[in-house]
Amino acid sequence: MTAAGVGQQPRPRLTTPRLAETVADELRRQIVDGEIADGTLLPPQAVLVERFNVSLVSLREALRILVTEGLISIRRGNQGGAVVHAPDKTKAGYMLGLLLQSQYVKLDDLAAALKSIEPTCAAMAAQRPDRAKAVIPVMQRINAAMADTLDDGPLCTEYGRQFHDSVVQGSGNSTLIAVVGSLEALWTHHEQKWAERRSADGAYPTLEERKLALKTHQALADAIEIGDAERAQHIAARHLADTQLYVLAEDRNKRIIATTQHGVFPMSE
Numbered sequence: 001m002t003a004a005g006v007g008q009q010p011r012p013r014l015t016t017p018r019l020a021e022t023v024a025d026e027l028r029r030q031i032v033d034g035e036i037a038d039g040t041l042l043p044p045q046a047v048l049v050e051r052f053n054v055s056l057v058s059l060r061e062a063l064r065i066l067v068t069e070g071l072i073s074i075r076r077g078n079q080g081g082a083v084v085h086a087p088d089k090t091k092a093g094y095m096l097g098l099l100l101q102s103q104y105v106k107l108d109d110l111a112a113a114l115k116s117i118e119p120t121c122a123a124m125a126a127q128r129p130d131r132a133k134a135v136i137p138v139m140q141r142i143n144a145a146m147a148d149t150l151d152d153g154p155l156c157t158e159y160g161r162q163f164h165d166s167v168v169q170g171s172g173n174s175t176l177i178a179v180v181g182s183l184e185a186l187w188t189h190h191e192q193k194w195a196e197r198r199s200a201d202g203a204y205p206t207l208e209e210r211k212l213a214l215k216t217h218q219a220l221a222d223a224i225e226i227g228d229a230e231r232a233q234h235i236a237a238r239h240l241a242d243t244q245l246y247v248l249a250e251d252r253n254k255r256i257i258a259t260t261q262h263g264v265f266p267m268s269e
Contacts, residue, residue, distance in 0.1 A: 019054045020061035026052075027062065031071050031084055038086035042072065070094060092178065093185030097258025100186070108252045110187055115240045117180050118167060122220060122236035123229040125170030131224060135170040139221040142166055143214060150210045153199035154192065160243075161188045163217050167236065170224065189259050194247045205246060213243060 030036045042048065042063075049059050063082055066072045070091040072082045085091065100110070125135050146159035161184070168180045198204040205213075216239045223232040 019058040020065065023048075023052050023054055023059060023062035024065040027066060028069070028071060031066075031086060034086070036084050038084060040084050041075075042082040042084065044081065089178065089181035090185050093182040094258050096182045097186050097256060100256045101258050105256050106252065107190055107254045107256060108248055110183060110256055111240075111244045111248055114180070114183055114187060115237065115244065117176070117183070118164065118240060119233040119236040121168045121171035121173075121176055121180060122224065123233040124173060124176075125167060126224040126227050126229040126232040128170070128172050131170070131227070134172070135166070136221060136225050138166045139163065139170070139217070139224070143217050143221065146214055146217070150207060150214070153204035154195045156210055157192060157195035160213060160217070161191065167220070186256060186258075189257075190251060190254070191247050194251060213239075 027036070027042070036042070043051070045056065045059055045063075049056055052059065054062075063072065063074075066082075067074065070085060071087070072084055075081055075083050125131060128135060142159055142163045146156060146163065149155045149159060165181070165184055168177055168184060171177065171180075195204065216235065220232060220235045220239065223235055
């Protein structure tokens with residue numbers, strides 16, 4: 001892991017009343033634009049202070065802002081520093097989850113949103129002229145992996161979620177992928193917890209039920225492959241309605257809880 005460059009020349013002393021926001025804005029821009037790569041370390045604070053020509057207090061406040069936004073996390077120890085995290089659907093889902101959690105939104109509300117939108121993604125995937133190369137191979141690989149793990153509940157659920165993600169990705173619409181992907185990330189957390197609980201107590205859906213889910217996934221992939229958008233949308237809607245019932249049977253009124261992919265630690269003074 002290497003330290004990212006943020007411009008080699010020291011900047012003129014900033015005079016705006018919000019120095020921290022100005023520094024955070026510039027670092028955020030570089031992260032979002034890919035100028036600072038995901039997983040790299042920002043330079044040491046002393047270097048950043050010199051480059052931005054701000055006080056250590058202002059710099060630390062800027063880093064706090066980026067930590068809150070999930071764009072960096074702080075690693076402790078000799079190999080520590082500010083680790084960069086490029087935006088992705090997991091972090092977007094986390095921020096959305098915080099909003100929904102603050103409003104005490106229940107899991108069945110999230111399920112209804114996915115049930116309304118994901119079938120549209122399936123229809124759009126079926127309408128893509130490049131679906132034979134861009135969509136179907138991904139779905140087939142996931143279905144094959146799921147077929148090999150039907151005896152492992154949580155892993156089977158994981159491949160099931162990957163298939164649903166491939167449906168959303170298959171739409172080819174960047175806005176839908178970002179929005180629905182964030183919703184999927186929230187749902188995935190709750191569904192995976194459900195799968196782990198049900199496997200532990202021996203109440204996970206039967207092997208025949210898992211085979212039926214896989215068969216439906218294949219039917220959906222087939223509909224998309226032949227370009228039948230109406231059938232793809234119908235299969236996706238029916239499948240979501242059926243499979244969501246497993247989680248909602250016990251968690252319907254459960255409050256959505258936001259989770260984050262990266263450990264976030266408070267900044268030291």
